[in-house]
Amino acid sequence: MTTSNSTPRADGFFMPAEWATHSQTWMVWPERPDNWRLGGKPAQTAFSAVAKAIARFEPVTVCVNAGQYANARARLDHGNIRVLEISSDDAWVRDTGPTFVSNAQGEVRGVDWAFNAWGGFDGGLYAPWNRDDQVACKILEIERCQRYRTTDFVLEGGSIHVDGEGTLLTTEECLLNRNRNPHLDRSEIESVLREHLAIDCVIWLPNGLFNDETDGHIDNFCCFVRPGEVLLAWTDEPHNPNYPRCQAALQVLENATDARGRRLTIHKMPIPGPLHATAAECAGVDLVPGSQARSPEVRLAGSYVNFLIVNGGIIAPCFDDPMDAVAESILTRLFPEHQVVMVPGREILLGGGNIHCITQQQPAPQGR
């Protein structure tokens, strides 16, 4: 594998939008018992359902630690799902995998951001995270993709969304958090993003969703549905802790102009719940100092925005919640050329994220 000393932008590469055609989607098999209840078995069932839903539309590769290989291989019994050994600390490939970039000549490379488990020893979710930090490199090596590595720049893929036309969406809560890149200010962070993703405009929402363990990843709160149009998690209830976050985000979005000079069309997506883990669910998680504690008191950061766009499909979480049908109809309306597939997301949410967090698309070779 070759690691470049250049940047994607300098070499003519950019990050395609999620709706650009994929060659495959990557996932990582969940198992760590201090994050996933009951030895990870309910989560493995949920991840398997997600993998099989995606596999209806495009190939899936699932990375698994050696000890779980046989079990994962047996449960992922689908001709379009490949299972590989890659060591990991947990299963959030959106954040540990590479951000793929593409050029006009049809080559695909990857950006391997430094990873510190969502904040390192200042609010991070577990330690150590060394195996997670190597996941992107190993994926790129399997695919024989050239690699860009930002040794001194921490980023998770879930903290950014792009429209493929020069605009990036993120949150100040995460990217300006002192536990990521305290040595860089806002303009320096924008500069790294410009160089590595070939974007020209950053839209900064103040916060992500309430209680999001990732310090407010954008992918649990707001996303592009096409250039010039965004979908924002939304509540009209003033007592919902997300109310001020939604209002503040709306204000930014209403006043934003994207890289092509467009004003944004803003769609709203209801927030499910309130959702809480049960005492029994929390009791199924190993107690490990330094890992994220689980409590029925904590409102879960459930969100329908945490979906994945695949080739011809939308893979979105449902929560056995009254809002499920509303979410499905909104997605169906916003993506008339995609088939919307709702997959139970509660077990993934209990671990701290959802479908977008546990997947990473690899674009097919494409021009801009």
Next chain:
Amino acid sequence: MTTSNSTPRADGFFMPAEWATHSQTWMVWPERPDNWRLGGKPAQTAFSAVAKAIARFEPVTVCVNAGQYANARARLDHGNIRVLEISSDDAWVRDTGPTFVSNAQGEVRGVDWAFNAWGGFDGGLYAPWNRDDQVACKILEIERCQRYRTTDFVLEGGSIHVDGEGTLLTTEECLLNRNRNPHLDRSEIESVLREHLAIDCVIWLPNGLFNDETDGHIDNFCCFVRPGEVLLAWTDEPHNPNYPRCQAALQVLENATDARGRRLTIHKMPIPGPLHATAAECAGVDLVPGSQARSPEVRLAGSYVNFLIVNGGIIAPCFDDPMDAVAESILTRLFPEHQVVMVPGREILLGGGNIHCITQQQPAPQGR
């Protein structure tokens, strides 16, 4: 990954000769301390030299257990070498990897033979071997190759050689050994080989080289150099324990007719040595009941025939032996269109094999 219920021959696939163009060569990183002295470090140096020699001619993929990943990646610092995590029990991918087969339409698939560590609990070299038995399947899955699995037929790739034109070379000592397939007789074994490799003629040498731990693998004793021509390890010294083995093999080869009706041209390759491990070398190996004991008394089964043909190159072992130069000149004469590269093979020999045993070629898509 798809496992076929058919056979390669029925589906139009055959095993190409080793000299057919490769897409890459596979290797596995050595580490087990009851086989490789001094924690495997000298062997890792030797394997790295082999990988880099091959990488001059074609891509190499080296599979490594998770715990050795970082070290292997650092030592295999070559742009044409890919390093992947695959769990294994030891490093003999010739025997644990798939036997690749090809069809006229340019598709490549693989045969995943059952593996029992060269004899299971009746003379096998270590236990357990479950991870080694999964190596072929994992390699095929990485390459998205369809798989044929012979659940009830044990075979190691090092126990066969083919000419790509319908003839297979093997030894009775290995393939008729009761510790491989005691439920099958000679004709039934030939039938499995015919169906899985699309060969029509089996040439049976009685034995392999003296003291070969594998029960006489052909690849340490005799190989094809092109259709109709073989290279046989040879000694003219009656007191050499290989003398009767060479004579018996010569008699078979002189009387053989291949699948195309040709008589064989027989080239001879001197046997180096006698070579023995030193007491210090033996002392560097962990003592584990059930694993192969090492002793300076035992004559090592060193052989120059244990080389690999790659795209435009011959990667052959040397032993700091007076015969090294003779071997190099024979190979140079026999392969006038290949560049012969001699790589130190003593550390590999101490572990029980040589360059052919630790490599597995993957043919490029090709017609017959």
